[in-house]
Amino acid sequence: MLTFAMTTTTKLAGLSLYKKDKLLGEIHVEMAKTHSTTILEQIDSLLKWTGKKLDEIENVIVSIGPGSFTGVRIAISVVKGLFFGKNVNFYEVNELDALGYQGYYNLKINLENDENVKIYSLIDSRKEKIYSSAYEIFCEKAANKLELVKNYEVTKLDNVIEEIIENKQNGENNKKIYLIGDAVFNYKVKILDKLGNFVKIFEDKNLAINTMTYVQMFLDKNLRNDDVLGKNIVKKTDIFNLKPDYLEKSQAERDKK
Incomplete structure (x- = not known):
């Protein structure tokens, strides 16, 4: 069984x-x-290097955003074109969820049972506008688990910074706050200047999404069947219902008004 994962949501294309x-x-x-000029060439190279063929792929996992409007469309259009009429299973992943899980996987090995951890996923939409969501790691007898505690939103970086400061001052002082995503890398100087010891930041190499995270989520059977907060994060779909999730209207849609 071959599983192919792909994202072009941000400047970093991942396969x-x-x-x-x-x-x-x-x-x-x-x-x-x-990404449109090189993505097909990259897919072809991946198949050649691994000695595999497109027809051998059974599962396709793709990011549906949020992020670059063009980037999100490219990934979805490419997988639809490549796998149209083929017998494959399609799965969609929200990029913010995946970042949350990437942070969780990075922390998981070293987590203590009594640790109280919150992870903010932050994707850059330029000029300090960001896509954001927050997750908490809950410790259970059998294992730790990650749950979405603040739904996806489009906001300003300053708003997230103010929220973290306010929460720290009002009851979250014992909670470890981690930040992940390309917005953290792009605005790291400002974040550290404003938040200092209030937050922890992952290593630069772990800030951007890695498609290996998608596959790990899939292998862990984090499959979502509904839209309830905290209810898993990989959703099975089909080629016709695979659509972008921008979180906001495009410039063209806004201009119509």
């Missing part, structure tokens, strides 16, 4: 190919402009 739970190959390329 990975797995056979069951074994990584066969991955590609990460940061683009200055658009």
Whole structure:
């Protein structure tokens, strides 16, 4: 069973190919402009390097956003074009959820049972406008689990900073706050200047999304069947219902008004 995962939601394009739970190959390329000129070439290279064929892929996992409007559309359009009429299972992943889980996976090994942890996922939409959501790690007898505690939103970086400061001053002082996402990398100087010891930031190499996280979520059976907060985060869909989730209207849609 081959599983292919893909994102072009931000400037960093990510592709990975797995056979069951074994990584066969991955590609990460940061683009200055658009992914459309190189993404098919990257997919072709991934298949050649791993010695696999497109027809062997059974599961396709793709990011539906939020992020760059063009980038989100590119990934979805490409997988629809490549796998139209083929017998594959389609799965969609919200990029904010995936970032939350990426942070969780990075922390999981070192978590103590009594630790109180909150993770903010922050995706840059330029000029300090960001896509944001928050998650908490809950400790249970069998294992730790991650739950969405603040729904997806479009906001300003200053609003998130103010929220964290306010929460720290009103009851979350014992909670460890972690930040993840490309917005953290892009605005790190300001974040550290405003928040200082209030937050912890993952290493630069772990801030941007990695499609290996998508596959790990899939292998962990974090499958979402509804839209309730905290109810898993990989949703099975089909080629016709696979659609972007921008969180906001595009410039063209706003201009119509």
